[in-house]
Amino acid sequence: MSRKISVFLIIGLLLVMLGVNMTSFAKTETLKVTAEAWYFNKYPMEEAAQRFQADHPGVTFEWSKAGDFEVAPLMLAWSRNRYIADVAIVASPSEAVAFQAKGLLLSFDDVLVGKYAKDKWLQGFLDQCTIDGKVYAIPSDAEVMTLIGRKDFAKEAGLTDANGNIIPAKDLNELYSYLQKLTVKDSTGKTTRYGLTVNWCSEYMVYAYFSGIQALRGSIYDKNGNLDFSSKEALALLDFWQKGVKEGLISTSSLVDHSGPRNDMKSGLAAILWEDHARVIEIGKVVGQDKMQIVPIPGADTNGTVSYTMSLMIPKNAQNPQLAKQFVLEQMNADWFAHDLMDKWGKLLGLKANIEARRDDPIWKTVYSLADKSVGLPKTVDHAKMVDIMTAEIHNMLKMQQTPEKTLANIQKQIKPLNLKPIK
Amino acid sequence: MVKRDPRKRNNFIVSWLFVLPAVLLMGAFLLYPLLSALRISFSEYNFVYSEKPVFNGLTNYIKLFQDPHFLVAFKNTIYYTLVFFPLFMLIALCLALLLNSKVKGNGIFQTAILLPIVVPLSLAGIMFTWIFSQDFGILNHLLANVLHLPNLQRFWLGDTQTAMNSLIAVGLWKYTGFGIILFLSGLKAISSDIYEVAKVDGVNSWQNLFYITLPNLKGSFSLVGIWGIIQAIKVYDQVVVMTNGGPGTSTLVLYLYAWKNAFSFFNMGIGEAIAFFTAALAIIISVVFKFVLKPEKG
């Protein structure tokens, strides 16, 4: 008999244990911040919380970390109107469209006054966060697509000016000749140092492609207003990539590993990186900051490039929305916060004032001018599907399964039924 | 219909009390989902934008066969199965024969060879990603610097020709142990009398293998075979962790494409249609396999 009782007791206890996890008690003054797990390792969130608490006693914080690969299900939960956060940092603005359309987002317009007024922000970034004239997101981790070069390698190859700075290539042909000079092969013909490494990993594939298109022709849209997959520049860009890979001048490490290109740079396996500007700091910390230089993608100095931004959003069902907005502006856009991010990780925030202080640094000077001329990708309903199609088709091309012409044709064919109308 | 006999009624109630917990669980989490899955597969249902599933007949299934990526996923799954299956059978059988012979260290061998059974496939995926790494991976290092065969070095997960085969290798590493266990139990079931008789007749080991052991394992072949094929069709974990379908579409498999449609593109209808297609494929193949290898009782 007693054995039976103890069995029931244990079962009961375990059920209670499990049950505790299920109930979360909502406190009126708690701010729940949800982001991918890496965010909390790079962003000084603890300090921001402490500073905020000093100004607003009684506020407590709850960090809710999403797995790094698992953003889509989180977005799904959000789209189902579940309470996921007071401040959500999970999405790019293009994903905000879906939520705004369903009425799941709160606008920041009421607090964007005074030193936070709309003209105090980098226009390119804030535009991406604007839907129907209202700001629904605040940039966080804004990045511009660019080339990042190793000055020491370039100098060996004779590609630098008198000051040891890399001379930007004027067009793809010149860039190609740069790669030929920068690439080092051993006696067996195996590449021991690549001229270029490009991040072609899913979402980055889209950024890389359209940054090339924007730099080469000054617009990512064709004459019908659709995303460009048909211009001669598009063909030239894909051709450049495929030829470079074929000749062993461009590393394909990103086809399997999202961090591959960075690691190529850190280990000296590549001389130029085509990714977002922020990597310049991360790589510089390993190989030496004095060896790093931001070099515009050919054409980008006049035509601009593509930028993207993660964004801070306030879900409609946030429990403390006003407090959340205050936290976002007062701490997560404070000078100290912005500078910590710029210096440690190279990540940009949106307020112009934050960047002014770093304007003399050549790296930030270039980034600033590129950011000014950058455009964001359009917000569309079937964005994720487009990313998937582009990634698959261009990867197939890089693996010499098909020609650039065929690749563009395949992409065009498959995106035809998708809803890629820009929502503004 | 109605039971008047109180004893019968009592038996009915007591019996149902016994099965009730299981029936409730299976009803709520298997039967209801199954029916709802069927409905979704015949519906247009974007989880983010649609209010509720809208019936659209066979549209999802028709769309599938016009989607080049689905056809690629289907082809890749078949390829995975065709390569995985014979290797799985062969390796499992050989190692089972090895572990069945009473040699010193048999217990240790068995522990070592069966250990992958408890290693989650996703974690095995991380381990092998590192081993297959182009520059810092042990495999390329061994090929070049220990075996002095630098020509065999590959960008294992980054080349369309090797990516799928690398994933198959991980699947084999993980699953062969299961096959070994099934074969071992088949081997143990063969009466030792048969071997004793053969010994008297002066039969050698090879003859033993081909004329006694293998024919008597027919039941095990069918069992292991179906099990292996199902595992191959279900391939998912290591694909997500190691290549996520890439490079290009070279490792895109049915399970992954169903998942992507449902949880990346939020198109639940298409995702469920792929799921049912996969289920049909699994069932048809196992029925055919059973038919071909009709195991004799005993």
Place this chain on the structure above:
Amino acid sequence: MLRKEKNKSYRILVFVIGVIASVTVLSPIIWIILTSFKDVKEIYTVPLTIWPRKFVWTNYLTVVEGLPEFPTYFFNSIKVTIGTLLLVLPASAAAGYALGRREFPGKAIINLFIIAILAIPFLVFLIPLYIIEDILNMLDTNIGLILPYAALNLPLGILVMQASYREIPSELEDSARIDGANAFQTWFQIMTPLVITGLAAVTIFTFVAVWEEYMFARTFMVNTSAQTLAVGLPSLRVESKSWAYGTLSAALTLSLLPISVVFIVLRKYFVEGVLRGSVKG
């Protein structure tokens, strides 16, 4: 004499093959363990070193001090596994008993359903279960994994328990009934102690299935606080953790160690459990 010689060389051959096979299977794990003791610089140096030049503990310290998620993943795995077993074992034993030893209307339908479910890949259930959990607010909770895991593993458990109960001679049950035991007592006190091996088998194959389950866990558990080892560790690879296979190797070693010890100690039960769990149509 000649025959004995031949036998001996045969045994040596088998032994050598055994060693080669064992080392081959274990080598990935050994390589990860060796990597976990290397300095980060050494890990990313070409040409590679196989044996660490110097054994360092820094990777383990990083996991223990800098990775608060790691113990969370571990305990979630344990909680989910135990929770699932607590549902599967009693439910499959009770249902297995009734289906194996009693005659009642509806039995045939239940049996048919169980056989049918076993033929359907779990993928089919993923989407509707997600929708159900979304409605019931069970996503990101341990119970949100336990309930589907229990349901998915139940059919096989019932099948095995049904067979186990059938093997018991009916005299035992009859004599218990004559002694005045009610049905519940007969089941729990007389019959169930005789099917411990069946229960052990169910425990093992449920454990093996739940411990490594990836697809459902990945889809339902978005928040790191609810994730299991199988889902959590792979996501440690990206973004901030690039350039850090040392840490990852240490985390892998730590998560494989306990389960390997359990396996080594209970190997025979694992073999038996896996065997019973695979015997299905």
